Amino acid sequence: MSPHLILVETSDRHRQRGRLLTTIGTVLLIGTYLMLVTTQPDGLVDGLGQGVALATFAAYLAAAILLLAAVLPDLPVSTLTLIPVALALNILLGQLVGSVMIPLYLDSIGTVMVGFLAGRRAGAATGVLGTLIWSLFSPTVLPFAAGAALVGFLAGTAARFGALRRVYLAPVAGLFSGVVVGVISAPVAAFVFGGTSGVGTGAVVAAFRSMGDSLLSAVTKQALLSDPGDKALVFLLAALLVYALPGRLSGGFDFVRRYRVLGQRGTR
């Protein structure tokens, strides 16, 4: 019997299934968001409020899991060994930055690095997985999985279109991503939990509320105050870390070579 030494080219069936799941996930996420923004449900704890809370929770989580299911079977092994490292780095680097600088909530440096090195699909998967695993220790992060997926996805997209070829482009891309992620995640904080996870952010939302804003717009404004800055810094730090890698390591990623992610830096 002859052993299997050479791979047979695989069919496109996987890919089609992946596209379908991605589409359903994206439609679910955007549909839920638009529904919440247009109807602006009032009353947080009567029957209507509980229904909205559960529906938002379920829709955001389901969207994230669909995106994960779409991407996971296609990831190469080199990305699979990278993701756990990135998730551990999310936590460790976040703590490290917090210990030497102002205590910011930088919990996505690793996710962004995966986006930069392995592309937007891998980045999105990293975001969702990180949230799922982190939810074992902090269950309230579960519905934010979709936002985390978006961070990784946008990081990969930015890298693909050259955001790492110049140092100053990375924080700009981060700023933009922060706006998108902040806006998309705001309904979770507003309608599922009726507030934020920290005292400082809670005070900011309370200030907007006392100026007459609705809950969703107050939470969104608070997110727009903190998220873009946070993501700009995260993108910048992740870019600097990627620059520090030896060319042989960063050049080992298909995505980096194909889209010339590092531009001139990669050829040194």
Add this chain to the structure above:
Amino acid sequence: MAGSSLHPFTILAVAAAVVATTTAAGIWWISAAVITGCLVLAIRAHCARKLVLLSCAIILPAFTSQLLIHAVAATHGTRILLAAGPVTITAEGLGLAAALGLRTAVLVVAGILCTLLIDRHQLVAAIDLSKAPPQLGYLVAATLFLLPQLAGKQHAIGQAQQLRGVDAGWFQRLRLRSVPLVLGSLQDAAIRAPHLAARGFPATGSRTRWRTVPDSPCQRRIRYAAVACTLLGPLAILAPVWMGA
């Protein structure tokens, strides 16, 4: 551990059902009863201390935030308890914050109790034996076991840099600590990949596990019931309210 004879998915499914129906019901004494129930279970499994500490670390800041948003800066409610400048505390606002706090607390306490009851290796084995893609089990396991390893590595890096005796600003200090960590761990990940592939990962056909996860037809029925309850319970509770509205 108390959970050792239970399939990890059974625990998770029951928890999901309880959280979903409790949230939908939104009645304070049911929520309080669920939290008390979780505490009793934790006491029996000898992990009550951990449960309380971990839960409080999440619930307290979240509840403070809810208090600030709904009670201190209340925009509605007639029974004003205190009004001083921008601060307006109303009874309705306090009630609203308390209800939201309870909702969060149920999720947090039940979720963390699951984490404490489930053995991580059993959870990974259960994921591997389920219909989930083979990559999922590896990623969950690798992340859980890598974190303490990398934390140890970070400690070693801290020592190594201390030896250099460099008096540097915050940016240099950050660079000294983070770059070796990232370089080393990414290099490690890159080296591991071909060996993992050589060991047949990810499996393309059917896969098996050395480890067995305790399960029974009874548990399986409980799981199906719990999943049905998670999906239909809230509907059953909320439909009459919506009809009324």
Add this chain to the structure above:
Amino acid sequence: MGRRQTTAAVSLELEGFRYGSAPADALHGISLQLPPGSLTVVRGASGAGKTTLGMILAGMLPRPGMDTMTGHLELAGTRIGYTPEHTPRIDPAGWATQVGLLPQEAGHYLSGIRETVAEELAFTLENAGVPAPDMAHRVERIARDFDLEHLLQRDPARLSGGQQRLVALAALAVNESKVLVLDEPLAGLDARATALVLDFMDRLRRRGCTLLVLACTTGVLDPDLVLDLEDGTLHASPGGDAPYPVTKRGSVTPDAPVLLEFRDADLGYSSGTSVLKDFELSVRAGECVGLSGPNGAGKSTVLKAAAGLLDCRSGSLRATDTGLLLQNPTDQLFERTVLREVSFGLTKRGQLRQQVPQVLEQLGLADVAESHPYELPASARRLVALATVLVREPKVLLLDEPTEALDQEGIIRLLQVIDGILEVGGAVLFTCHDWRFMEATAHRVQHLGGNGPRGRDRSPTTG
């Protein structure tokens, strides 16, 4: 892809192999046939391309779309051709049933996600979908054949380096590959672990396995064939290993000043328990002292305490101007070039800065000053870490397992460095598993262990 009858278990005809963006071929003009059941050793210095050769045989290189290779491989009656235009996509699992590779660091072969050694051994079988009873049977048989039954229930992450290598070898053996490529299987092992790994290799050969060992020296192995890998190509070996470098140590002046002194010292981490109690040691100027003892006797602890990383909780510790090379020196490398790494933290016009080119020259690193430290071979990377210590001109040089990963040339450089320190009235204190190095360089050896507290030397966070 044609079929042809060959006698070799695997045969490689390689015109050239080049890494992705490298300017030159890493390997060229190689013709290698491994007769079934034979033991072949490929010798070469660190960075000569041994690992590259092993990975080509194991089907892990060239990576499609990156590296280029011209030549062909014959394996299991199949001929696989490589051209720069076309690199075949390898089925890694299928290939591994023919050729398995044990990486230099055995931990890289282990999945790292299993609770017990038994589960780790079963990992490949699980992925292949082998039914559970069959799997248990095969794992037990391997454990019995290789005397590993006592390790089956242990946590793979808590094994010693030698045990980890045995487990990785057993995990490879589960695959029943016809050919095994072992990358530095004996490096960094003490005498006991070396004997166990050698015994393991014997058992593998008795099962009919063809072995290829990649190593710096033949050492204690008894191979059928030895080949030297030099300048990217294989040569028939002229004979045995080069003689181990010998240094002549003069005697120490008895009234030389004491540079490092432990008196009745109790060493440990400020929070944890003591690792070493009642420790006595003094090192005079011009003296080179070796520390020996089993794992966990506290050798690293002594060096860390001397360098000021640990507290001396009672007794006294006097140390002047120390510099420590850690066991895992890559922990401190972070710059993009060797030159910047070594110059880091030195003031631009300072006197120490002037020494940098000289130190690089002394360690043979002048040619790679502009390379990324991580792209250097392991031996040179270790020397870069040594350079970062030397450039600060320490009076007392502390070395934790300095010979690990060093090839022959690296060891010669290290011996020269030690000579240099002693000549200018400095002192050296080191730990080492390699008794030949110990004999070659130490004036005297202090043995640790015996009545000290047991347990592994570890920090509170890694425990």
